[in-house]
Amino acid sequence: GAVVSQHPSWVICKSGTSVKIECRSLDFQATTMFWYRQFPKQSLMLMATSNEGSKATYEQGVEKDKFLINHASLTLSTLTVTSAHPEDSSFYICSARIIPSYGYTFGSGTRLTVV
């Protein structure tokens, strides 16, 4: 089945540094990927929609200069958390739509801890 590989699975970084999270579609081409953030005991909140070869579309309230998204190829999308702060500590998950089944497949998530 369609698989999205997400790396790293967890990362600890210091305040003020940047962290890059990668999502790769392994056996299909993903023209669109979605990035979610999930705080403890809460549901997934969509941050942005990443389109191959064009600028990402951010949800209201998400800082595009802080959460940089690049989708340069049909199999790779990256999320970079710039100048990370402790409040950015969260579980970040990517997703891609599977065509033609209309389903969505998700990465395994990245737990970011900013200290």
Added chain:
Amino acid sequence: DAKTTQPPSMDCAEGRAANLPCNHSTISGNEYVYWYRQIHSQGPQYIIHGLKNNETNEMASLIITEDRKSSTLILPHATLRDTAVYYCIVRANFGNEKLTFGTGTRLTIIP
């Protein structure tokens, strides 16, 4: 996307059928009902989806009422590994529309 309403939590005995309800009274004609689940600290996993007819796969069954205003996900023989948060989502199947998650139902399987 139309909104869904699910009970916040449910318990089910191991080996019994787990029936998870979902209300989607404002669903429109071209919107499908999707079910996903999320086991702790993992990405969501697709379970099943349907439009009008009941659906069954190796994981679960989906029962959609005739008026499509509610549905029930059935896990026929629940195991401890089925403990997770289950999300019911409705959306249309066109374009690259985003998947919007509600609060879901936290299902706990009891030994």
